[in-house]
Amino acid sequence: MKEHDSRQHDSRRVKASASALDSAFRILARRDHTCKELAVKLRQKGFDGVAIDGALARCRELGYLDxxxxxxxxxxxxxxxxxxxxxxxxxxxxxxxxxxxxxxxxxxxxDEETQVISARRMLEKRTSHLGREGDPWKRRQKACRFLAGRGFAATVINRAVADR
Known part of the structure; x- marks a missing residue:
């Protein structure tokens, strides 16, 4: 009886692992994911840790997860x-x-020079919006806040808005 239960348990585990791998393939077919993102999505689908670990390992092996x-x-x-x-x-x-x-x-x-060029390009796209501000100080502050919100460092921001 115990042997039958053991085989049945192993069979369920193999099916769960195959199902987790199939789900992983479908998720990765849409876009690239990180290991953590894929693990979270598989966990949300109800797979256990063993099935998830197996699916992640196989996806890495095949080069689908990098x-x-x-x-x-x-x-x-x-x-x-x-x-x-x-x-x-x-x-x-x-x-x-x-x-x-x-x-x-x-x-x-x-490098910083490349980032300054990119920041200036972003400001050029915002020229019409920034140009509506009549006060040069406020216009500069808006430009600085805009670039800071896009993730540029203060040194890059200062250089990018210096010529404006």
């Missing part, structure tokens, strides 16, 4: 969208990535 690649993709997308390194760091940290991977991905932000 936190370093995902961090670089996210960082690149944010930089292209005009965000600075502080915002990139915050976003990557929220996705559960460790500090070493975040630092590698921050290379996408470029």
């Amino acid at each position: 936190d370093a690649k995902t961090a670089a993709i996210i960082a690149g997308h944010l930089v292209e969208s005009g965000y600075g390194p502080l915002r990139v760091r915050q976003t990557l940290r929220q996705k559960g990535l460790d500090d070493a991977l975040i630092e590698q991905a921050l290379v996408r932000c470029g």
Whole structure:
């Protein structure tokens, strides 16, 4: 009797692991996820820790789950969208990535000169909005707040708004 229960339990565990892996594949087919994001989504679907760990391991084995690649993709997308390194760091940290991977991905932000160019480009897009402010001091403050909200450092902001 115990042997039958053991086989039945093993059978359920194999089915749960296969189902978790199938769910992981479907989730990853939509977009890249970090290990932590995928684990959370699988847990929300009701899978246990063993099934989740197995699915994560298999996805890594197959190359479908790569936190370093995902961090670089996210960082690149944010930089292209005009965000600075502080915002990139915050976003990557929220996705559960460790500090070493975040630092590698921050290379996408470029050096300070590149960031100043990006910040100026973002200000150019806001020219009509900022131009409505008649007071130059208030206009500068709005520009600074805008760039700070996009994740640029104070030194970059000061250089970007200096010519305006």
